[in-house]
Amino acid sequence: MNSGDVALKRIDHGSGGAADVLRVVDDVCPSPAAGQVLIEVHYAGVNRPDVLQRSGSYPPPTGASPWLGLEVSGVIVAVGEGVTRWRPGDAVCALTPGGGYAEFCVTDARHCLPIPTGVTMLQAAALPENYFTVWANVFDRAGLDAGMSLLVHGGSSGIGLTAIQLGNAFGATxxxxxxxxxxLQACVAAGATRAINYRSEDFAAVIARETSGRGVDVVLDMVGAPYVERNLRCLALEGCLLQIAFLEGSHFDFDATPIMLRRLTLTGSTLRARSDDQKADIARRLEAAVWPLLEQGKCLPVIHSVFPLADAGAAHALMESSRHIGKIMLSVKEHANETR
Known part of the structure; x- marks a missing residue:
């Protein structure tokens, strides 16, 4: 396939703005460089970073695609020089550097993973962004293990449900x-021991009661400023607060003394800005540790809605409303075969 001569349809967000700026445009298909693959996209996941990029508050890292879309599933149609694991015709899901809201997308070959047996194309496209993020933070950075405890904020989001399922599967409370x-019911169904209504309950007080005052070993948060002080109160001795987003502010004003007295860790990371080698390392560990669970029908992503590519604006509007539970997806290939 000479991809440079092939036209494609993709979503364009122009100079940015509200969800209704998203439009389908015609463009030229990218070609895979050395170490890359070209994927005919069947499904693409919709994620908060896409919404932030569209609104102008999250520019892509230097060298990344300016197009929206950070995860896809589909079929490889061309491989670049040096790619040995994959060949045209292979079905994969992949973390992408952008460009997933399109009929074709290029990505580093090492950021592709085989679609687990029994997992549909639709489900597979919902795996990379959330599962890479949760594994890199909760397991790699914080070291969550069997017998430990985890508090997940935004528990009904795609990230939240992934964290609940994986934490439970690996023996954490x-x-x-x-x-x-x-x-709340979705959180419990995913494996949460206790789901806390943040609108009517003080989550720090609930955690203190549930743990007999000990606290939890890890907190995964994407809210930011309003939660930081209470998150620190939730942590057990030598606990870890993981910050992966700041949906309600990144400027903190709090008493940091507990960090010293209880030897706490406040850390965080973003996924898109990590190096290709780092992402490849996460992919290897996911395939070894999590893919067998998926093939057993465990820890599968929860899909809330699927929109046609042309309705990407409606998908973004739904995400911004926070009415969804789990993942919002785009169907890119017409009549995509979910069962491969």
Missing amino acids: VYATAGSGEK
């Missing part, structure tokens, strides 16, 4: 916060 009865 998991608590979660959410804002409605339906979302």
